Amino acid sequence: MNQAVISCLHANLPAVEAVLKDIELQGITNITCLGDLVGYGPQPNEVIELIRDKQIPTCQGCWDEDVIDGLDACDCSYPSQLAEKRGHFAHQWTTNKLTKENKDYLANLPYSIRKDKCLFVHGSPNSQHEYLLPDMDAFAALERVENARAEILFCGHTHQPYIRELADGLIAVKIKNAVPKDTQEKEIQLPMRRIVNAGSVGEPRHGGTKATYVVYNDVTNEVKIREVEYDIELTCKAIIDAGLPPIFAWRLKNGFEFAEQAEDASHVCER
Amino acid sequence: MIERWALVSGLKGDLDTYELIQKDLKKTPGNITLFVLGDMIGPEKNCNRLLHRLINPKSNDLQPWCIYGWWEEQILLESGYRGDQRAEALRINKGEEVVKSLTNAVDKSFLDWIAALQFGFVELDCGLIHGSSKDVGENLTLDTPPLTLLDRLTRLQVNRLFTARSTQQFHLELTEGILNSEVHDLTGNHKKEQKVPQKAVIGVGAGKNYTLYDVGTDNTQFLRAGYQSEKKTKGFGLHF
Numbered sequence: 001m002n003q004a005v006i007s008c009l010h011a012n013l014p015a016v017e018a019v020l021k022d023i024e025l026q027g028i029t030n031i032t033c034l035g036d037l038v039g040y041g042p043q044p045n046e047v048i049e050l051i052r053d054k055q056i057p058t059c060q061g062c063w064d065e066d067v068i069d070g071l072d073a074c075d076c077s078y079p080s081q082l083a084e085k086r087g088h089f090a091h092q093w094t095t096n097k098l099t100k101e102n103k104d105y106l107a108n109l110p111y112s113i114r115k116d117k118c119l120f121v122h123g124s125p126n127s128q129h130e131y132l133l134p135d136m137d138a139f140a141a142l143e144r145v146e147n148a149r150a151e152i153l154f155c156g157h158t159h160q161p162y163i164r165e166l167a168d169g170l171i172a173v174k175i176k177n178a179v180p181k182d183t184q185e186k187e188i189q190l191p192m193r194r195i196v197n198a199g200s201v202g203e204p205r206h207g208g209t210k211a212t213y214v215v216y217n218d219v220t221n222e223v224k225i226r227e228v229e230y231d232i233e234l235t236c237k238a239i240i241d242a243g244l245p246p247i248f249a250w251r252l253k254n255g256f257e258f259a260e261q262a263e264d265a266s267h268v269c270e271r
Numbered sequence: 272m273i274e275r276w277a278l279v280s281g282l283k284g285d286l287d288t289y290e291l292i293q294k295d296l297k298k299t300p301g302n303i304t305l306f307v308l309g310d311m312i313g314p315e316k317n318c319n320r321l322l323h324r325l326i327n328p329k330s331n332d333l334q335p336w337c338i339y340g341w342w343e344e345q346i347l348l349e350s351g352y353r354g355d356q357r358a359e360a361l362r363i364n365k366g367e368e369v370v371k372s373l374t375n376a377v378d379k380s381f382l383d384w385i386a387a388l389q390f391g392f393v394e395l396d397c398g399l400i401h402g403s404s405k406d407v408g409e410n411l412t413l414d415t416p417p418l419t420l421l422d423r424l425t426r427l428q429v430n431r432l433f434t435a436r437s438t439q440q441f442h443l444e445l446t447e448g449i450l451n452s453e454v455h456d457l458t459g460n461h462k463k464e465q466k467v468p469q470k471a472v473i474g475v476g477a478g479k480n481y482t483l484y485d486v487g488t489d490n491t492q493f494l495r496a497g498y499q500s501e502k503k504t505k506g507f508g509l510h511f
Contacts, residue, residue, distance in 0.1 A: 138452040138465040143422040162456040169450035171417040176442040176471075176491070188417055190450060206457050225457060 002026065005120065005198045006213040007034035007156025008061065009051070011041025011094070012202030012252075013238075015211040016050060018230035019201045028215065032113060034156040034198055035061025035122040037106070038094050040248050041202050042238035048102045060109035061122040062129050062157065067095050068107045086245045093244060112148075118218075119150035123157040132195055134162040142166045145193040152194045152216075161199025161212040161225045167192040196223050202235075209255035273301035274486040276394075277333070280340065280401065280435030281477025283313030284376060286321040288479050291496035293332055299483065305333040306392065308435040308475060309340020309401035312385075314365075314372035322381045339388040340401035341408045341436060346373055352386045360408075391427075395486065398429040402436035410437040411472055417445055420472045431471045433484070438477035440493040445470045 004023045009016050023031060033056050038044035040063075051058055098106075111128065113120040124130035125148035132141060132155050141164065145153040169190030199212030206212060210227040217223075236249035277296050282289050296303050311325060312318040325335050339347075349358040349370060362370050377385075390407065391400035403409035404426040411420060411434045420443070424432050448467035453460060471489075475482040479496040 134454045134456060137425055138450045139418065139421050139448065139467065140425050142450060143418045146418055162454050165453045167451050171421065171445055172447040173417050174444045174446050175413060176444055190418065
């Protein structure tokens with residue numbers, strides 16, 4: 001059975017509507033959302049209400065967490081002071097704009113959702129703020145999936161969609177200086193695991209302008225990345241009209257890969 | 272000159288043990304650097320004399336290089352050095368009495384010194400920490416999955432990780448690692464085979480059990496303070 005996984009909607013209503021339409025056209029009714037419903041975009045309440053109306057199971061993203069708990073991600077989340085300043089402005093704007101009911105909804109979202117062998121998180125099983133980039137150290141990536149007791153880890157946060165298969169792994173260990181004095185050696189086969197990043201519906205950072213999400217077939221184990229066109233001009237106009245930083249509109253329109261993310265992908269913010 | 276590191280932890284206020292270790296190290300050949308990997312304090316006994324000695328070494332003492340451990344983290348939490356958090360994990364697991372015993376065991380004048388201690392040291396390609404690079408309270412042992420050990424090494428970007436939290440003494444080498452990674456994204460498929468060079472995790476022990484590490488040969492010796500003098504009187508062999 002096919003299921004759709006969406007992430008990083010970022011208050012971009014036209015993009016969310018287009019993606020949900022694309023999912024509907026494929027006859028898929030099982031949808032999971034990996035959070036970041038708000039932030040950067042101009043329609044936070046509208047996007048939350050759409051997800052709530054459709055009763056889509058959703059985990060809490062880093063933006064969803066921060067607008068509730070206050071900005072407590074450390075400075076490393078931003079590549080520059082200017083980007084940080086813009087991020088803080090968008091945070092404050094979103095906090096002011098959200099209704100109490102929608103804030104309560106965000107506050108009560110779970111950190112993760114587990115369905116059989118699949119685990120759904122926003123960033124990583126460690127934190128909503130950790131980036132699992134496609135070129136992350138393979139052993140560290142496998143550790144994230146394995147220690148979460150999952151076979152497939154669905155994540156978002158990077159805004160770059162990918163499917164990563166980690167297979168044919170082995171670690172050989174030797175106990176030196178053991179008591180009694182014999183040396184023990186063994187080889188440990190590592191399990192095959194997958195990380196699936198759903199990309200971003202509302203703020204793509206894959207070099208193009210289309211919204212992305214993934215479709216997973218739990219019978220064949222096949223995963224497909226879907227790209228969806230939406231009315232970017234509409235969102236850009238709403239960003240400008242709302243008084244949000246114009247660069248948010250510019251990067252949506254130009255598909256510039258401008259990731260406001262930590263340089264150290266494995267960094268987990270100290271809270 | 273042989274360069275060696277002496278790795279000590281879990282003294283928990285025991286000045287007598289610290290003095291025994293200092294005495295042993297004076298007899299040990301080579302250029303010795305002494306690292307104290309946390310848990311200098313604990314709830315069982317008054318820790319002020321040991322803390323005073325660590326901060327003000329005697330003229331013939333080896334200078335100790337200290338980091339904080341799990342017990343130091345608990346007292347800092349309880350004393351308000353970590354914001355609004357308190358030592359709840361300790362309170363839940365050991366009870367209010369132990370929290371009180373801990374705060375009574377350490378004079379408040381030492382708290383700023385404890386708060387200034389580092390989480391760990393990186394020397395050459397080695398990480399010296401109390402628990403793990405993920406958490407000061409994490410136990411790394413021979414039974415920890417190798418994938419987890421590798422992750423903790425990777426987080427610090429070191430080839431050897433000296434850890435004390437488990438109180439165990441061990442030297443586990445990750446001699447070989449290989450993993451195939453295939454990424455499919457919007458630009459196509461990208462295959463990569465990742466290998467890891469030889470790495471190791473070393474448990475240094477606690478209390479009287481400490482470790483000597485020979486930087487040049489990568490060899491460890493697991494020792495017990497005072498054992499060398501005991502050996503002379505009782506005739507036992509060294510327990511390396």
